[in-house]
Amino acid sequence: MFHINHAFTQLPGSYLFAETAKRTKAYEAAHPGQEVIRLGIGDVTEPLVPEVVAALHRAADEMGVRETFRGYGPDYGYAFLVDAIREHEYASRGVNLAFDEVFISDGAKCDVGNIQELFSSDAVIAVTDPVYPVYVDSNAMAGRAGDWTGEKWSRLVYLPCNEENGFVPAVPDRPVDVIYLCYPNNPTGTVLTKEQLKVFVDWAKANGALIIYDAAYRAYVHTPDIPLSIYEVEGAREVAIECCSYSKTAGFTGTRCAWCVVPHEVTGLDADGKPVELNALWKRRMSTKFNGVSYPIQRAAAAIYTPEGARQVREVIEKYMVNARIIREGLQGLGYRVFGGVDSPYVWLRVPEGVTSWDFFDRLLDRCQVVGTPGSGFGPSGEGYFRLTAFNSEEKTRQAVERLARMK
Numbered sequence: 001m002f003h004i005n006h007a008f009t010q011l012p013g014s015y016l017f018a019e020t021a022k023r024t025k026a027y028e029a030a031h032p033g034q035e036v037i038r039l040g041i042g043d044v045t046e047p048l049v050p051e052v053v054a055a056l057h058r059a060a061d062e063m064g065v066r067e068t069f070r071g072y073g074p075d076y077g078y079a080f081l082v083d084a085i086r087e088h089e090y091a092s093r094g095v096n097l098a099f100d101e102v103f104i105s106d107g108a109k110c111d112v113g114n115i116q117e118l119f120s121s122d123a124v125i126a127v128t129d130p131v132y133p134v135y136v137d138s139n140a141m142a143g144r145a146g147d148w149t150g151e152k153w154s155r156l157v158y159l160p161c162n163e164e165n166g167f168v169p170a171v172p173d174r175p176v177d178v179i180y181l182c183y184p185n186n187p188t189g190t191v192l193t194k195e196q197l198k199v200f201v202d203w204a205k206a207n208g209a210l211i212i213y214d215a216a217y218r219a220y221v222h223t224p225d226i227p228l229s230i231y232e233v234e235g236a237r238e239v240a241i242e243c244c245s246y247s248k249t250a251g252f253t254g255t256r257c258a259w260c261v262v263p264h265e266v267t268g269l270d271a272d273g274k275p276v277e278l279n280a281l282w283k284r285r286m287s288t289k290f291n292g293v294s295y296p297i298q299r300a301a302a303a304i305y306t307p308e309g310a311r312q313v314r315e316v317i318e319k320y321m322v323n324a325r326i327i328r329e330g331l332q333g334l335g336y337r338v339f340g341g342v343d344s345p346y347v348w349l350r351v352p353e354g355v356t357s358w359d360f361f362d363r364l365l366d367r368c369q370v371v372g373t374p375g376s377g378f379g380p381s382g383e384g385y386f387r388l389t390a391f392n393s394e395e396k397t398r399q400a401v402e403r404l405a406r407m408k
Contacts, residue, residue: 007143012150016133016377017041020361024371031369037400039327039388040371042186042345044251046319048300049312052250055303059296073292076283077104077259081298084305085259089244095231101263101279103286104293106256108216108245112180113138114289115212115241115260118268118281123177126157128169130187130378130385132214135180152380160381161188163350167339168196171203179204181230182214184221187378187387188348189324189340194227201230204239210266210278211240216258219249219317221343237263241278248345250304250313257293257301320345323390323397330401331388345390348375360386368403 062068082102146155159169167190213230230236242261246252267275303309328341337350351360357374375385
């Protein structure tokens with residue numbers, strides 16, 4: 001009989017959000033009639049904006065006419081969307097990208113999970129801690145994480161982000177090949193300044209490391225001078241790959257569209273020690289394993305760059321940020337230590353002393369019928385913290401905060 005990939009058997013339990021969903025479903029089954037308010041998984045609740053819906057309809061109609069029907073699209077994305085991204089997401093901020101440095105995909109989660117296929121099997125991976133689980137799990141599935149010790153992986157290098165260091169991670173204290181960074185950060189909701197990011201860029205250049213930069217929440221930044229792209233930092237084109245998403249920006253969690261930037265300057269070494277462009281490798285991987293995002297979805301994504309589309313999307317983002325403020329201020333009023341929620345749809349809170357993050361999850365669900373996400377699910381440094389999201393209606397968000405007062 002064939003042998004399976006042993007690395008999969010080393011994965012602890014189920015995926016974080018699958019576990020929270022399982023516990024929530026069990027609670028609802030045992031308590032029929034009780035309304036549960038979900039502030040856990042980062043899934044949007046507002047519908048697609050009218051400009052996007054209209055673009056979807058137009059593109060769907062085109063697909064029903066022989067003269068405008070489209071089959072397989074360009075491997076790396078239609079020019080109308082790639083050019084819109086280059087202009088509105090980058091050139092508008094002083095960053096110039098070549099056309100073939102932008103790759104359209106079906107999600108930033110897929111990109112950050114798949115990009116590890118470009119790494120050698122013995123690559124040393126560094127992650128901020130707490131961290132989005134996909135960075136860790138995808139490398140664990142590839143066998144790079146080592147052994148699971150019950151709290152952390154033996155071969156991963158963890159960069160703690162907590163109150164003690166102001167949620168600003170230090171650069172690795174040992175050689176690593178790859179560093180994953182996510183800003184605005186999931187789960188803590190915090191951001192880094194251009195100066196703080198430059199420390200990582202300079203370290204990566206000096207040590208021959210690669211940065212995978214997840215900027216999925218860039219549209220939520222409100223603080224002036226916070227970089228929306230790592231390429232706003234001098235030297236980043238030489239060492240960084242950036243992954244971005246329309247999921248939270250434009251409500252595409254169900255329609256799926258994103259983009260990834262791989263500059264030509266980013267290189268790795270082959271078996272003979274010769275430099276190889278990662279751009280060329282990513283093109284090869286994409287053309288082999290991916291047939292592209294559908295034409296109607298790419299037309300829908302491009303619609304957010306029209307003046308009306310941009311206005312409508314911004315209105316939805318502001319709705320979520322009102323919810324973030326309601327949660328942040330409500331928790332502060334209840335005496336919790338709270339972080340994030342200013343430049344991110346995530347609010348990160350310190351749970352009461354002597355209570356684990358999973359205990360807090362169960363208490364919140366049982367006493368308040370509110371669902372959040374335990375911090376320990378994001379890594380060792382997440383223990384003692386808890387994440388709430390702003391992705392619900394304002395009415396439900398206010399109700400959730402009122403219910404939280406029962407915990408005090």
